[in-house]
Amino acid sequence: MPTIVRWYVKTALLYLALSLTLGVLAATERLGRAFEPTYWHLFAVGWLTHIIFGIALWMLPSYTRERPRRSDALSWAVYLALNIGLLLRAVAEPLRIANGGRTWGLALALSAILQFLAALGFVINVWPRVRGPRRPSRQEKA
Amino acid sequence: MPRLSLWAVRLALLYLLIGFAIGACILINKGTGAFPTAWRWLGAHREFLLIGWMGQFALGIAYWIFPRYRGNHRGDTRPAALSILLLNAGIAMVFIGTFWGLPITLWGRALEAVAALSFAVYAWPRVKPTGA
Helix, strand or coil: CCHHHHHHHHHHHHHHHHHHHHHHHHCCCCCHHHHHHHHHHHHHHHHHHHHHHHHHHHHCCCCCCCCCCCCHHHHHHHHHHHHHHHHHHHHHHHHHHHHCCHHHHHHHHHHHHHHHHHHHHHHHHHHHHCCCCCCCCHHHHC | CCHHHHHHHHHHHHHHHHHHHHHHHHHHHHHHCCCCCHHHHHHHHHHHHHHHHHHHHHHHHHHHHCCCECCCECCCCHHHHHHHHHHHHHHHHHHHHHHHCCCCHHHHHHHHHHHHHHHHHHHHHHCCCCCC
16 A cells, blocks of 8 residues: 555544544533534544545556556645644634634634645546546657 | 446546535635625535535445456446436435425435435445455
8 A cells, every 4th residue: 555545544544533532522512512513524524535535546547657646746735735624623613613713713714725625636636547448658658 | 447437436526626615615604704605505515525425436436346247247237327327316406405495305315315226236246256
């Protein structure tokens, strides 16, 4: 399993544990309102999206023989944007719900933009890999 | 990758992008109030991402990856094709129903359920040891 895939999958597993642990807090009457959206998104974006991204990077048809996953740099950028965005949300959202405040509001906006950019980066990177049989590389064509 | 998987996975990626875009607007609104009508899109956000992106991506990959039958074929693929068609029609109906308040959400969900059944019936026998 390539390094970047291992990072995605292990991160997904951490989020699985974290989200379901947070789910216990989200089920309480006192903390439910503050933690409920965070719980769902740590599960859906943290666990499910990370594991899908990681396995897709690994398993989709290779881009070329030389660059099977097309751009690992973009995949790392996606990883960073997704995680910074998600963790920012995990901190800012409960605090915004509980206390209000412009700073936490702006942090949520930044979180939203980062997560969207991560999704965009992933789609851009894998789209050409969603295809039929492998096309020859430039060298093979020449 | 077979053509049906191509369609399913590409559609799933589009749902991912649209679903995250909607989610971003909702979250930005939550933080800043910039898009006050964004909450109207919450149903679409959930449907696009849970069913359109995750559900459909899994179906597309499963159709591609599951062990094939002897003779290296995927059997009668019509139920699988029908499931992808119905799934996307269902998602569209749920979106229209939740966004415009039209009484078609139930029918959209029914189409999604039939899609799931169709795929399950198709895929069940392919869940077997390779070569069997």
